[in-house]
Amino acid sequence: MRRAIPRSHERGLRRQINRVRSRFQVRTHLRRLWKSLCQPPLARRRGVLFIGYAEGDLGLGQAFRNDLRAAELSSLRFAVYPFRVGVETRLLGPFMPERYDQAHVYPINVIEVAPDQTRVVLDTIDRRLTRNSYNILRTFWELPNVPDAWRSMLTHIQEIWTPSSFAASAFRSVFSGPITVVPPTVDVGTGPYPTRDQLGIDPHRFYFLFSFDYYSYPYRKNPLGVVRAFQAAFAQANDKVGLIIKSNGTEDHYPEISTKIRDAAAADGRIVVMDKSLSRSDFLGLIRASDAYLSLHRSEGFGLGMAESMSFGRIVIGTNFSGNTDFLTERTGFPIPFTLTAVLPHEYPWSDGQVWAEPNLDAAAAAMQLVLQSPEVARKRASAGQAFVRQTYAPALVGQIIKDRISQLAECDVRPWTGESPAAGAQ
Numbered sequence: 459m460r461r462a463i464p465r466s467h468e469r470g471l472r473r474q475i476n477r478v479r480s481r482f483q484v485r486t487h488l489r490r491l492w493k494s495l496c497q498p499p500l501a502r503r504r505g506v507l508f509i510g511y512a513e514g515d516l517g518l519g520q521a522f523r524n525d526l527r528a529a530e531l532s533s534l535r536f537a538v539y540p541f542r543v544g545v546e547t548r549l550l551g552p553f554m555p556e557r558y559d560q561a562h563v564y565p566i567n568v569i570e571v572a573p574d575q576t577r578v579v580l581d582t583i584d585r586r587l588t589r590n591s592y593n594i595l596r597t598f599w600e601l602p603n604v605p606d607a608w609r610s611m612l613t614h615i616q617e618i619w620t621p622s623s624f625a626a627s628a629f630r631s632v633f634s635g636p637i638t639v640v641p642p643t644v645d646v647g648t649g650p651y652p653t654r655d656q657l658g659i660d661p662h663r664f665y666f667l668f669s670f671d672y673y674s675y676p677y678r679k680n681p682l683g684v685v686r687a688f689q690a691a692f693a694q695a696n697d698k699v700g701l702i703i704k705s706n707g708t709e710d711h712y713p714e715i716s717t718k719i720r721d722a723a724a725a726d727g728r729i730v731v732m733d734k735s736l737s738r739s740d741f742l743g744l745i746r747a748s749d750a751y752l753s754l755h756r757s758e759g760f761g762l763g764m765a766e767s768m769s770f771g772r773i774v775i776g777t778n779f780s781g782n783t784d785f786l787t788e789r790t791g792f793p794i795p796f797t798l799t800a801v802l803p804h805e806y807p808w809s810d811g812q813v814w815a816e817p818n819l820d821a822a823a824a825a826m827q828l829v830l831q832s833p834e835v836a837r838k839r840a841s842a843g844q845a846f847v848r849q850t851y852a853p854a855l856v857g858q859i860i861k862d863r864i865s866q867l868a869e870c871d872v873r874p875w876t877g878e879s880p881a882a883g884a885q
Contacts, residue, residue, distance in 0.1 A: 497586060499563075499586060500561060500562055500563045500584070500586045500587070501561075501562050501563070502562065502563045502564070502565070503537070503559075503562045503563070503564055504535055504564075504565070505534070505535030505536050505537065505564055505565075505566075506529075506534065506535070506536040506537075506564055506565075506566045506567070506568055506864055507536065507537050507538075507539055507559065507562075507564035507566070507567045507568070507587070507591075508522070508525070508526060508529070508536055508537070508538050508539065508567075508568045508570065509539040509541055509567055509568065509569045509570065509571075509579060509583070509587075510522035510525075510539075510540075510541055510568075510569065510570035510571060510596075511540075511541055511542070511545055511570070511571070512526070512538055512540040512541075512552075512553045512554065513540050513542065513545075513549045513550055513551060513552060513553055514542075514545040514548055514549065514550070515545075515548040515549065515550045515735070516545060516548055516671070516673065516674075517598075517671065517674065517762065518570065518571065518572065518598065519545070519548075519550070520738070520762070521570065521598070521621075521642055521643075521762070522570045523553055524642060524643035524644075524645055524853070524856075525568075525570065525596065525642070525643060525856070525860070526538060526553070526554055526557075527643065527645060527853055527857075528643045528645075528853045528854070528856040528857035528860060529857055529860055529861070530554075530857070531853050531854045531857040532854070532857030532858050532860060532861040533861075534857070534860065534861045534864060536557070537557050537558070537559035537562070537564065538553075538554055538557040538558055538559065539558070539559065539560055539583065539587070540552070540553070540558060541571070541579060541582075541583070543578060543579075543582050544575065544578065560583075560584070560587075563586060563587055563590065563591060564587075564591060565591055565592060565868075566591060566592045566594065566864060566867060566868075567587070567588055567591045567592070567593045567594065568594045568596050568619070569593060569594065569595050569596065569615075570595075570596040570597065571595075571597065572597060572598070572599075573595070573597050573599060573604070573608055573611060573612070574608065574611060574807075574808070576595055576597075576611050576612065576614075576615065577611050580614055588614065592616050592617070592867060593614055593615050593616055593617075594615070594616065594617045594618070594619055595612065595615045595617070595618045595619070596618075596619040596640065597618065597619070597620065597625075598620070598621055598625060598759035598760060599620075599625050599628050599629070599759050600678060600757045600758055600759045600780065600781075600806075601628065601757055601801065601806065601808070601809075601812045601814060602624075602627075602628055602757070602780075602812065602813060602814070603628055603631060603811070603812060604628045604629050604631060604632050604633075605632075605808040605810070606631075606632060607808075608632055609632050609633075612632070612633055615633075615635070616635055616636075617635055617636045617637070617638065617867075618633055618635065618636070618637045618638070619637075619638050619639075619640040619863075620637060620638070620639055620640070620759075621639070621640070621641060621642045621759055621760040621781060622639065622641075622759065622760050622780075622781035622782075622784050623639055623784060624759070624780050624781045624783065624784070625759050625760070625781055626638075626639050638863060640856070640859055640860060640863065641784075641850060641851050641856055641859065642760055642762065642765075642851065642856070643851060643852075643853045643856045643857075644762070644765045644766055644768075644769050644847050644848075644851035644852075645852075645853045646742050646745075646746075646766055646769045646770060647739070647742065649739075649743075650739075651739065651740075651742060651743030651746050651747070652739075652740055652743040652744075652747070653743075653747065654747045656743075657740070657743065657744055657747055659700070659702065659730060659747065660700060663697075663698060663699065663700045663728075664698055664699045664700070664749045664750075664830060665699075665700045665701070665702050665747070665748045665749050665750070666688065666699070666700070666701050666702070666748070666749070666750045666751070666752045666775075666826065667702045667704065667744065667745060667748035667750070667751050667752065667767070668681065668684045668701065668702070668703050668704070668751070668752045668753065668754075669703075669704040669705070669706075669741075669763050670703075670704075670705055670706070671705070671706040671707050672705060672706065672707035672711045672712055672716070673706070673707040673711070674707075675805065675806050675807075676712055676715050677756070677802075677804075677805035677806060678755060678756050678757055678805070678806055678814070679753075679755055679756075680754050680755055680756055680817070681703060681705075681715060681719060682715065682718055682719070683754045683817060683819055683822075684701070684703070684752055684754050685701070685703075685718075685719065685722045685729070686819055687752075687754060687819045687822040687823050687826065688701045688729070688752075688823075688826065689722075689726065690819060690820070690823040691822075691823035691824075691826040691827050692728075692826070692827075694726060694728070697728065698830075699728060699830065700728045700729070700730060701728060701729045701730070701752075702730045702732065702744070702748060703719060703723075703729065703730070703731050703732065704732045704736075704741070704744060705719075705731070705732070705733045706733075706735065716733075719731060732744075742766065742770075745763075745766055745767050745770055745772065746770050746772075748767075748772060749772065749773065750767075750772060750773035750774070750775060750826075750829055750836075751763060751764055751767035751772055751773070751774045751775070751776075752775050752776075752822075752826070753774070753775070753776040753777065753782070754776070754777055754794065754817040754819070754822055755776065755777050755779075755780070755782075755815075755817075756777070756779075756801075756814040756815050756816065756817070757779065757780045757814040757815060758777075758779075758780045758781045758782050759780070759781045760781040760782065760784075761776065761780070761781055761782030761785075761786070764776050764782050764785075764786060764791075765782075765785055765847050765851060768785065768786075768790065768791070768840070768843035768844055768846070768847040769844060769847045769848060769851075770844070771840050771841060771843075771844040772840060773791065773792070773829055773836045773837075773839065773840045774786060774790070774791035774792065774840070774843060775791065775792040775794060775822065775825050775826065775829070776791065776792070776793060776794065777793070777794050777796055777815050777817040778793030778794055778795060778796060778815075779796050779814070779815035779817075780814075780815070785843070785846060785847060785850065785851075786843075788839075789839065789842050789843075790839060790842050790843035790846050791839055791840070791843050792825040792828070792829070792839065794817045794818060794821050794822045794825060795817075795818045795821050796815035796816055796817045796818060797815070797816050797818070798813045798814070798815060798816070799813060799814065799815075799816045800812070800813055801813060801814050
């Protein structure tokens with residue numbers, strides 16, 4: 459029989475392994491740094507280099523593509539670096555390939571990734587592209603506080619762009635450099651969009667739509683809360699209403715959640731589950747074909763689904779917490795009250811000490827009933843929401859905000875990172 463290793467020896471062995479691993483990582487880092495220093499400098503070009511998931515089938519990819527469209531409308535001089543690391547299995551294909559450039563240095567870089575992926579980008583791409591440039595992190599974050607551990611991840615970042623005042627507030631505790639609210643683009647295009655018949659949904663039913671991604675931690679999106687609120691609002695005898703649950707990503711990530719959703723749909727024929735990838739046009743068509751958008755989220759960095767629904771003039775019911783409070787109010791939709799609750803470790807990354815909203819499901823059910831009982835009230839708020847979103851998040855307007863900020867930086871003759879990071883100095 460194989461003899462077990464004593465616990466004391468096991469701990470010592472683990473420490474040795476960790477030391478070896480640490481030395482290996484340091485050596486790897488030094489080799490990369492030495493290689494980059496020995497390489498000849500790259501030619502410089504004027505303008506801005508946008509680095510992000512141009513080809514990625516994920517929320518950050520869509521947000522990045524929207525920003526690129528906005529920048530193009532502003533006539534900003536820019537190029538695109540299509541970052542693919544970590545999303546190799548979720549690629550859609552080239553986007554603005556005529557602007558791709560991985561061989562020239564630009565005075566300003568706009569890096570659009572999740573905060574904890576910043577170092578992955580900086581360690582993966584050619585260091586000559588970022589070493590002597592002013593690096594802006596264009597990012598989203600969904601919780602009220604940014605983890606203190608991210609200070610070191612932001613070492614080579616000089617400025618942060620956030621999509622909402624909620625996200626901007628979260629970063630101020632760990633970053634002392636400029637933090638600018640650059641609203642995301644809400645662009646639903648002009649169609650053509652698929653009809654209800656083409657989407658396979660009842661043409662005569664009033665539909666509430668809810669969407670989420672299994673890859674993006676469903677505890678935050680709260681799909682089970684949506685199901686409970688819908689069933690509390692409407693007895694099963696009411697066949698004039700329906701709930702569409704549009705999900706993305708494999709159900710295998712969270713089988714306990716997907717099973718409950720499937721069981722609810724099997725028991726209630728008014729609940730339609732769409733767990734498949736849709737083209738951008740088809741997804742927008744689904745929003746347009748629905749009557750109302752329901753988001754009983756626990757926290758949002760912005761809330762693009764709600765904003766896109768507003769842009770179509772649809773009724774929006776959503777938790778009155780986090781990034782969506784920039785556009786969802788009593789005038790533009792139906793904000794739902796909440797209580798704050800602790801984020802559990804399995805519910806979201808970097809959850810230690812964090813809180814988020816627990817929406818009041820009774821209030822959500824009452825709002826859903828009100829929408830059907832008082833359609834004139836619902837239409838008035840939906841119309842106000844549509845006007846607000848189109849005025850505030852139009853591609854041309856966002857593009858001008860981006861261009862104006864880039865122009866300010868150019869006039870200030872911004873300098874690249876010199877070793878003293880805003881993040882390192884933050885207290």
